[in-house]
Each structure stands twice: as C-alpha cells, then as structure tokens.
Amino acid sequence: MTQDTSPVSTRREGAVAVLTLNSGPVNALGAALREGIRGAVAAASDDPSVRAIVLIGGGRMFSAGADIAEFGRPQSGISLPDLLNRIEATGKPVVAAIHGNALGGGLETALACHYRVAVPSAKVGLPEVKLGILPGAGGTQRLPRVVGPRKALEVIVGGSPIGAEAAAAMGLVDELAPEEGLLAHAVAFAERVVAEGRPLTRIRDRDDRIAEGRDDPGLFEAFRQENARKTRGFEAPEACIASVEAACRLPFEQGLAFEREQFLKLVSGTQSAAQRHVFFAERQTAKIPDVPEDTPARPVRRVGVIGAGTMGGGIAMNFLNAGIPVTIVEMKREALERGLRTIRTNYENTARxxxxxxxxxxxxxxxxxxxxELEALAECDLVIEAVYEDMAIKKEIFSRLDRIAKPGAILASNTSYLDIDAIAGMTSRPGDVIGMHFFSPANVMRLLEVVRGAKTGKDVIATAMQTGRKVGKIAVLVGVCHGFVGNRMLAQRQREANRLILEGVTPWDVDRVIHEFGLPMGPFTMSDLAGLDIGWSPESNRSESVRDLLCEQDRRGQKTSAGFYDYDAKRRATPSRVTEEIIARVAERQGVARRPASDQEILERCLYPMINEGAKILEEGKAIRASDIDIVWINGYGWPVYRGGPMFWADTIGLPKVLERLRAYQAEYGDDFEPAALLERLAGEGKGFKDL
Structure with missing residues (x-):
C-alpha cells in the first residue's frame, strides 16, 4: 500500500467527509496546502452523498499557521483570506477538529469553519503580533464576533496561546472532545448537527458579541492605556486594536478590507522584517558548525552552584524550576541563609x-x-561558580573544584568579563571547563551566553547549550574575549555616553534618546539601578571620574536615593543639580570644551560604535553569526525587538552610512571610532551583515 503524500487526504465516515491536513511537521498553510484544502472542500461540497465535513490536522497538530517563508514573495495559488471565505460559504456544515496547536492562520481557518471541537490539551491563538503583523485572514474580524471585543483584544494583542478549556469557556470552541477520540467525536458532532437540522453558523453573520464595542467605544482607548508600556514603540499592536475596533463599527466585508490594508502595510514594513528576523535568528543559535546536533550530551542530574547571592540564587532557581536538584554553597552561614530567604521569598511572591x-x-x-562545604559538590554533574568578579578568587575556586568534582563533571563559570581559558588553566581538565554567563536577574532574563574556551570539549558545549534550553534560556555560543559579546559592545556605548556628558549633554538627555530609541532605560538610569559602586572602593578611588565623585558623596544609585539622579521614597528619578555641578567640575579639570549635541548625534555616537564592535567580534570569530549578536542584545539588554538587534538595525540604516559617520567621528574624536575591516569590506561591496 502506497502512502498518501497529497497535502490533504480525504476519506469517508458515513455521510461525513474527513479532510486531513498532511503538510508536516506543523501543517503550515503554504500554497500547496491551501490549494489542497480548496480542492478537497470543493469536492466534498459537490458530492451529494456528503452531508458534512470535518477538517482535522494530521500529525501532531491542526495547524501552526501561515508559512512565514512565503512572506514578501509573490502570491502563489489561492490566498488564505479567499480560501477561508470559501470554507465559510460552504453549504454543508464544516467542523474543525483541533489537537495540538491551532495558531495564527490555523485558528483563522478554524474560525471560518461553522463549528469547532478540540481536545483539552489543544492550544489556540493568534500570535501574529509577535511577528510585527496582525491576523490577516479575518482573525481580527471573526474572533470579536465569537468572544467579544475585549477578549479578542487580549488574544490578538497579547499574542499568547490559550488552552482549549479557556477557549471553550469564552465560546471559541463549541465542544471539548476526549484526548484519544477527537476524530470520532468530531464525526459524531457533525452527524448530530445534520440530524438536528442546525442552521449553518457563519461567524461573519454574528452581531451579538460586537455590540459591546459599539456601545462602549471607550473600551478601546482603555485597552490602549492599560497596555501602553508593553506595546511602546511597536506598530502592530495599534493596528490590531484598530482592526478589532473596525470589526465593531463596520460591516464584515469592510472590516475585512480594513484588516487587509493594515496587514499589507505591516508585512512590508521594517518592524515586521525585524521581528521575523528575530524569530528565525532564535532558532539559528542552536546550530554550531563544528558541533553536530547529534553530539552526545552529558547527563545533568544534579547541579552545584557556588555563591548564594543575587546571581547564584537566581541561577539555582532556573534548575529548581526545571525539577533538577541543586546544591548551593556559600562561605558564611549568614550569607547562605540570606540567599535561601531570597529564593523562598521570590517563589512565595510568584505564588501570591x-x-x-x-x-x-x-x-x-x-x-x-x-x-x-565545597566538598559537597563532589557528585554534581554540573557546577556553576557565581562568586564576585575577581580572577584570583575564581582561579582558587576552580583549582579546588578540580580536586573535588567527579570525573566527567562540567565546571562552569558565570563570569561576565573574565578569561575562561585562564580559569580553565587552573584545572587538570580544561576540556570540562566552560563559561555559562547568566544575566541578572538570572531567574528572569532569557539570555545565556555560553562561552567556549580554547580546549572546551564539544560534548561540553552541546551539554551547556541543551541545558540552557532545558531551563528556559536562549543559549548563544560565544568566544573568549573581555566582556564576550554583550558586555564588550556595551562598553562602547558606556564610553561615549560618559564622553557626551563631559562635552555638555546632560545624563537625562542621553537616557531620553536611548529610551526613545526603544531600549528599556538609558546608560545612566541603568548605572543607578545597578549601583555606581560596583567595582569601586574608597581604597582604590582616584577622584578622577564623575562616578568617583558621585560615590565619594555617597551618591551610589537608587539604593542610596541618589546617583546620577535624585530619587524619592518611591524611587522616582529627577535630574540632579549636584550631578550637573560634578560633571562641570570634571569637564573643566580635563579641559573639555562643552557644546550641545543633537539627538541624532547622541544616538549615533552611542550606538554606531556598538555596531562597529559587533563587526570586530565577527571578524575575530567570537560570535558565529551576526544574528547571534542580535539575539544577545535583544534578550540580555532589552534591545527593541522591532529593530531586530544592532546588526540587523545597521543593515536597515545601510552600512555605507554607518561607515561614513564612523569616519567622521574618527576624524573628530580619534581611533575609538576606527571602522572595523569587516564593516569597510561589506560597505564597499554593497552588502550587509545579513549576507555573511
């Protein structure tokens, strides 16, 4: 018997035609599958012996939605909106039988059917907003007619999937089916619809649920206000809101036209291109050219964490959340108990x-x-050191670990700057040593920089990458250099920000420009939050920099209610005259000529050197791909997703323009702005980082 390889297979269950989507692995609604559905639905409609139709996904899900790879290409075959209009217009009941996922175009397809049944474990949703677009095949018009505008806004603008039980509670799913009997239940449901002579339920004809949006037009403005912080800078959420609003005030066909107009504008825009780039870039991080995907990983059944401070406690929580036992070590009982209290408090706050x-x-x-006792780590499979960022301390710990840890244990450092090879050199097994740089707070931030040493074993790399994913992180492999990828680039921004304030730009203007660009905070707000005294002490103080003088006055950031900014009891910041006077004093002492700078200059001088440093990182092989650098900055530092990361953003500006501005700043400020050879080459060839 030959296997059916057609995109849609058809079989009969009595008078019910069962159409199965066979476009694995996720039944993406590409051109071939759309044409297959169109033909199968038309054939079933024309067959007088067919009384009803069940549409079900083959494999592990109904459908994950559109084929993203088709975006930006010429249309091939029937469009999804036209296909769904045909399904909805079918003169026989069409029942969507949902298991696994029905996301994006998959849920829009189910909404075009007359009825929906689902197993309780199924998930449905419209995540298009996360790709910088909106549901473009009627999702913004049909969903509000089923669940009401408020719920529709939450689903569409939130972009996160919901479970089938919640979907049934809001009327999106008509019936829940047994986990192991979806098809039989869907067929029986279809037969019942026919036997009872139920009228076809076309969502486009429903008007009852959208009355809420007409009667309370303030609903939409209230939703905008509630979500303003989350949606800041993004174009797609507003287009989603406007389209749901259109569903409430316009006839269905006009609403569809409005949705389509918004979709086409978004899908051709830079933000959607950036967000699609990020979608694929995240998946690329797992691909390491010389570490095959089938490289055997070492088992990680128990983890040791050295240090119970902010980082150590947060790292431990990641493994506890994944059900992996952790042994945590501290030097002093007081520090250990404080760390344990913090972990418990974090969990209790989450439970509340x-x-x-x-x-x-x-x-x-x-x-x-x-x-x-460090000796308690003897049976751990992975030990992560998370102590103070001091090379001498780390070397001593790894020297002791070499004697304590069992053969085959992976020894990792959470260092954010230091040389992994120097640390590995303190052991007799450098192949087992790797960097695992978590970002603070480690139990929240998604990024994990996995730092490959010169002698790190491939199985150790594979284990670290897989372990990162297991505990919910996006793991990116980087090479050994000061600051690795993220902090090495950050240093470029910090240098120019500090130079700008001496030249006459206020810290709050620098912060404002960076925040308006889309980052969560500017460099001086970030410094105040972290604490200005990190790495500073009265003993080593030279009273030279603005930071030195601020710390001397006990202006150490938010924790002392004063840093670059002044803070009230609720930690609200206001510009500080004291800081302005200190900056002016340091500028005068250093002979810096003061002048205003435009917002564009502030932006270019803070961010273009980061792009340049990224090019050097790629030249040196410290990052595998430009897109890996983008993922580091999006997930570790809050670079706005809608700008795609610093290297993607550079391509949108045009590398010749970036190069021209760097050369101009080099002429004025010196070789801190000297362009990277890779940047010069790509600009000269008319290429971008995407072409590497």
Missing part, C-alpha cells in the same frame, strides 16, 4: 500572584540543598 501553586514552592525548595 497566582503563577505558582503553594505546594510548588515547597516542591522546589525541597530540591535545594544548602551547605558551607
């Missing part, structure tokens, strides 16, 4: 917000063993 069950708090804490 309803995101964790109280019993889960105890389960996770039960996986944690605390000790003052």
């Amino acid at each position: 917000k309803g995101r964790l069950r109280p019993e889960d708090v105890e389960t996770r804490m039960g996986l944690l063993t605390d000790t003052l």
Whole structure:
C-alpha cells in the first residue's frame, strides 16, 4: 500500500467527509496546502452523498499557521483570506477538529469553519503580533464576533496561546472532545448537527458579541492605556486594536478590507522584517558548525552552584524550576541563609500572584540543598561558580573544584568579563571547563551566553547549550574575549555616553534618546539601578571620574536615593543639580570644551560604535553569526525587538552610512571610532551583515 503524500487526504465516515491536513511537521498553510484544502472542500461540497465535513490536522497538530517563508514573495495559488471565505460559504456544515496547536492562520481557518471541537490539551491563538503583523485572514474580524471585543483584544494583542478549556469557556470552541477520540467525536458532532437540522453558523453573520464595542467605544482607548508600556514603540499592536475596533463599527466585508490594508502595510514594513528576523535568528543559535546536533550530551542530574547571592540564587532557581536538584554553597552561614530567604521569598511572591501553586514552592525548595562545604559538590554533574568578579578568587575556586568534582563533571563559570581559558588553566581538565554567563536577574532574563574556551570539549558545549534550553534560556555560543559579546559592545556605548556628558549633554538627555530609541532605560538610569559602586572602593578611588565623585558623596544609585539622579521614597528619578555641578567640575579639570549635541548625534555616537564592535567580534570569530549578536542584545539588554538587534538595525540604516559617520567621528574624536575591516569590506561591496 502506497502512502498518501497529497497535502490533504480525504476519506469517508458515513455521510461525513474527513479532510486531513498532511503538510508536516506543523501543517503550515503554504500554497500547496491551501490549494489542497480548496480542492478537497470543493469536492466534498459537490458530492451529494456528503452531508458534512470535518477538517482535522494530521500529525501532531491542526495547524501552526501561515508559512512565514512565503512572506514578501509573490502570491502563489489561492490566498488564505479567499480560501477561508470559501470554507465559510460552504453549504454543508464544516467542523474543525483541533489537537495540538491551532495558531495564527490555523485558528483563522478554524474560525471560518461553522463549528469547532478540540481536545483539552489543544492550544489556540493568534500570535501574529509577535511577528510585527496582525491576523490577516479575518482573525481580527471573526474572533470579536465569537468572544467579544475585549477578549479578542487580549488574544490578538497579547499574542499568547490559550488552552482549549479557556477557549471553550469564552465560546471559541463549541465542544471539548476526549484526548484519544477527537476524530470520532468530531464525526459524531457533525452527524448530530445534520440530524438536528442546525442552521449553518457563519461567524461573519454574528452581531451579538460586537455590540459591546459599539456601545462602549471607550473600551478601546482603555485597552490602549492599560497596555501602553508593553506595546511602546511597536506598530502592530495599534493596528490590531484598530482592526478589532473596525470589526465593531463596520460591516464584515469592510472590516475585512480594513484588516487587509493594515496587514499589507505591516508585512512590508521594517518592524515586521525585524521581528521575523528575530524569530528565525532564535532558532539559528542552536546550530554550531563544528558541533553536530547529534553530539552526545552529558547527563545533568544534579547541579552545584557556588555563591548564594543575587546571581547564584537566581541561577539555582532556573534548575529548581526545571525539577533538577541543586546544591548551593556559600562561605558564611549568614550569607547562605540570606540567599535561601531570597529564593523562598521570590517563589512565595510568584505564588501570591497566582503563577505558582503553594505546594510548588515547597516542591522546589525541597530540591535545594544548602551547605558551607565545597566538598559537597563532589557528585554534581554540573557546577556553576557565581562568586564576585575577581580572577584570583575564581582561579582558587576552580583549582579546588578540580580536586573535588567527579570525573566527567562540567565546571562552569558565570563570569561576565573574565578569561575562561585562564580559569580553565587552573584545572587538570580544561576540556570540562566552560563559561555559562547568566544575566541578572538570572531567574528572569532569557539570555545565556555560553562561552567556549580554547580546549572546551564539544560534548561540553552541546551539554551547556541543551541545558540552557532545558531551563528556559536562549543559549548563544560565544568566544573568549573581555566582556564576550554583550558586555564588550556595551562598553562602547558606556564610553561615549560618559564622553557626551563631559562635552555638555546632560545624563537625562542621553537616557531620553536611548529610551526613545526603544531600549528599556538609558546608560545612566541603568548605572543607578545597578549601583555606581560596583567595582569601586574608597581604597582604590582616584577622584578622577564623575562616578568617583558621585560615590565619594555617597551618591551610589537608587539604593542610596541618589546617583546620577535624585530619587524619592518611591524611587522616582529627577535630574540632579549636584550631578550637573560634578560633571562641570570634571569637564573643566580635563579641559573639555562643552557644546550641545543633537539627538541624532547622541544616538549615533552611542550606538554606531556598538555596531562597529559587533563587526570586530565577527571578524575575530567570537560570535558565529551576526544574528547571534542580535539575539544577545535583544534578550540580555532589552534591545527593541522591532529593530531586530544592532546588526540587523545597521543593515536597515545601510552600512555605507554607518561607515561614513564612523569616519567622521574618527576624524573628530580619534581611533575609538576606527571602522572595523569587516564593516569597510561589506560597505564597499554593497552588502550587509545579513549576507555573511
């Protein structure tokens, strides 16, 4: 018997035609599958012996939605909106049978059917906003007619999938089916619809749920206000809101036309291109040219963490959340107990917000063993050192770990700047040593820089990358250099920000420009939040820099209610005259001529050197791909997703323009702005980082 390889297979269950989508692995609605559905639905409609149709996904899901690879290409075959209009216009009941996922165009397809049944484990959603677009095949018009505008806004603008039970509660799913009997249930449901003579339920004809949007036009403005912080800078959320609003005030066909207009504008825009770039770039990070995907990983059944401070505690939580036992070590009982209290408090706060069950708090804490003895790590499969950023201390710890840890254990450092090879050199097994740089707060931030040493084993790299994904991180492999990828580039921005304030630009203007660009905070707000005294001490103080003088006056950031800014009891910042006077004093002492600078100059001088440093990182092979650098900055530093990361953003500006501005600043400020050879080459060839 030959296997059916057609995109849609058809079989009969009595008078019910069962159409199965066969476009694995996720039944993406590419041109071939759309044409297959069109033909199968038309054939079933024309067959007088067919009384009803069931549409079901083959494999592990109904459909994950559109084929993103088709975006930007010429249309081939029937468009998804036209296909869904034909399904909805079918004169026989069409039942969508949903398992796995029905996302994006997959859910829009289900909405075009007359009825929907789903297994409880199924998830449905419209995540298009995360790709910088909106549901462009009627999703913004049909969903509000089923669940009401408020719920529709939450689903469409939020972009996160919801479970089938929640979907049934809001009327999106008509019936829940047994997990193991979806098809039989869907067929029986279709037969019942026919036997009872139920009228075809076309969502386009429904008017009852959207009355809420007409009667309360303030609903939309209230939603905008509630979500302003989350949607800041993004174009797609507003287009989504406007389209749902159109569903409430316009006839269906006009609403569809409005949605389509918004979709076409977004899909051809830079933001959507950036967000699609990020979507694919995240998946690329797992691909390492010389470490095949089938490289055997070492088992990680128990993890040791050295240090119970902010970083160590946060790192431990990642593994506890994944059900992996952790042994945490501190030097002093007081520091250990403080760390344990912080971990428990974090979990209890999460439980109070309803995101964790109280019993889960105890389960996770039960996986944690605390000790003052480094020797307790002898049976751990992975040990992560997370102590103070001091090379001498780290070397001593790794020298001791070399004697304590069992053969085959992976020894990792959470260092954010230091030389992994120098640390590995303190052991007799440098092949087992790797950097695992978590970002603070480590239990929240998604990024993990995995730092490959000169002698790190390939199986160790594979294990670190897989372990990162297992604990919910986006792991990016980087090479050994000061600051690796993220902090090495950050240093370029910090240098220019500090130079700008001496030249006459206020810290708050620098912060404003960076914040308006889309980053969560500017460099001086960030410094105040982290603490100006990190790496500073009265003993080593030379009273030279603005930071030195601020710390001397106990202006050490938010924790002392004063840093670059003044802070009130609620930590609200206001510009500080004291800071302005200190900056002016340092500028005068250094003989810096002061002048105003435009917002464009501030932006270019802070961010273009980062692009240049990224080019040097690529030249040196410290990052595998330009897109890996983008993922580091998006997930570790809050670079706005809608700008695609610093290297993608550079391509949108045009590398010749970036090069021209760097050369101009080099002529004025010196070789800190000297262009990277790679940047010069790509600009000269008319290429971008995307072409590497």
